[in-house]
Amino acid sequence: MKLLITGGGGFVGARLARTLLARGTLAGQTIKTLVLTDQVASPADLVADARVQDRTGPLLSQCEALKTEAFDGVFHLASAVSGECELDFELGMRSNLDSTRALLDALRACGQASGKPTRFVFSSSVAVFGPDAAIPMPSPVADDTLPAPQSSYGIQKLICEHLVSDYTRKGFIDGRAARLMTVSVRPGRPNGAASSFFSGIIREPLAGVEAICPVDASVSHPLASPGKTVEGLIKVFEASREDFLGRLGMNLPSINVRVSDMLDALEQVAGKAVRDRVKFVRDERIAGMVANWPTGATARRAARLGLHPDESFADIIRQYIEDCRKTPGGEAALKGLA
């Protein structure tokens, strides 16, 4: 089978690609070709795999050519992140809305040529939820909570969920939308997401670097490990139409933890000296955005697919440390460990 991952050069996309290549199959079929598109080149280990084709450039400019290139499945992860979209409205509309629509139209053209709608997983986000002056946001939010995004990023993700629903209902694609929870611990460097600190306050101290937490320790949020996130994307791809029960976005599983719980877990796994590298310096822009995010989430429909949250946040930290140790040169990320 031939697969496409948009955003394949990003952290979640590259991890999904590695997992798929290691499995060798998806939905019972052998993966022969895996196309990765991203603004940046994909990691060298992926490009080295004979099954991988790497295409660098904006997704929007690649969609015209995709109208005549058939895929058996697509994971659409490419996205401008929340902080960027809030600072640059046009960027978000172009990268998240226009690009998704162009991709859907390309897949529609392919599906109509072949008579078979392409299976399509859209990575939506927990950021579709938010408080509304008239209707308080429940805590936790559920699959069927009324979305009321309070960020352009969340609005764009929600609009794309609706497009995926309609293109699927019309038979143009075989789509489904997985709402990703905030992924922690992300390796590497901070990114433009307002949620970036949810990884930074663990990653930086472990690397021996001071980290700034821009929100109060009492802030609670739904988190998932990179491994659970990738597992969720794959299960959502493999689920039958019947398993999915309608086309509304499905929350992926999360553990709902406070920042203080995260730091307690960090101390438990890595010691007090590591924890003490986290300083609290409130950032009003970030804190204001985070205050409009869910404090927790449930994922009942994902549980029907056999998807369950991480065991604990300490377990997530241990997975991160293990991942670093397995990565060539990854020990540098653990310089802060005694």
Next chain:
Amino acid sequence: MKLLITGGGGFVGARLARTLLARGTLAGQTIKTLVLTDQVASPADLVADARVQDRTGPLLSQCEALKTEAFDGVFHLASAVSGECELDFELGMRSNLDSTRALLDALRACGQASGKPTRFVFSSSVAVFGPDAAIPMPSPVADDTLPAPQSSYGIQKLICEHLVSDYTRKGFIDGRAARLMTVSVRPGRPNGAASSFFSGIIREPLAGVEAICPVDASVSHPLASPGKTVEGLIKVFEASREDFLGRLGMNLPSINVRVSDMLDALEQVAGKAVRDRVKFVRDERIAGMVANWPTGATARRAARLGLHPDESFADIIRQYIEDCRKTPGGEAALKGLA
């Protein structure tokens, strides 16, 4: 003040224009200029008013020029209707989604030039609601019911509600969205809306013409008279930001009636011979779409603005008859009355 009504040549748009011109003011300001845009020319009585400017042509092609033309308020009613959008997907995306976005961007440019966001009423629809395999649609639907549109028209309206929310949150416009219920009795000829029969089964018998009802007599649906619909649009425009309580779409009031109730009211007002001009011939395409529509709606937030539903469907029919009698040449529409 200077106002714009898109879709000003349509039935609701023209009725809104007449009502505004007769009042002379909106939100306490004198209406000096009323610009009407539509694909078709506006009715002659409107064009004859010195305050009216009529602009014929697709809205999308007019938006570039609107970037430098300041308005004090906009009613955005222009829309392809539900049946058209289901038959011609591109038409719906262009007329309902692309045009709304281009209009919002034009108003944003104006608002940024003047420093004052333009007040904007978006006419959304009860068609944003629908059943989902996972989450049954409540009956009646409320302001905060989870929308799950089962038509491209409903999807496009819902996406535009989200755009209006985000443009308003960003301060680009001062927007609000009113979800119109199915308007009955519409005068004139059937249109491409799947809901067209909700007027046809009253209008045609009153004109002495046989009418086909394409759904069962037990079908229930939320309806509002043209007068109540226009009153709702005006109140939503005039409401303060505080009255509105958040940016989610607001249901306009409706009476929730079955087709059999409508025909009983017709018999009560116009006699059995008129009622007997309605024949039931099921149309699977129409019936399938209607089966995915709400059977009723509530409008709690609209009630806070002082908006209430029509008294009864018999009252709606009597209003229609009165409207016909007041319209030059309108007696022809009542030829079926004994």
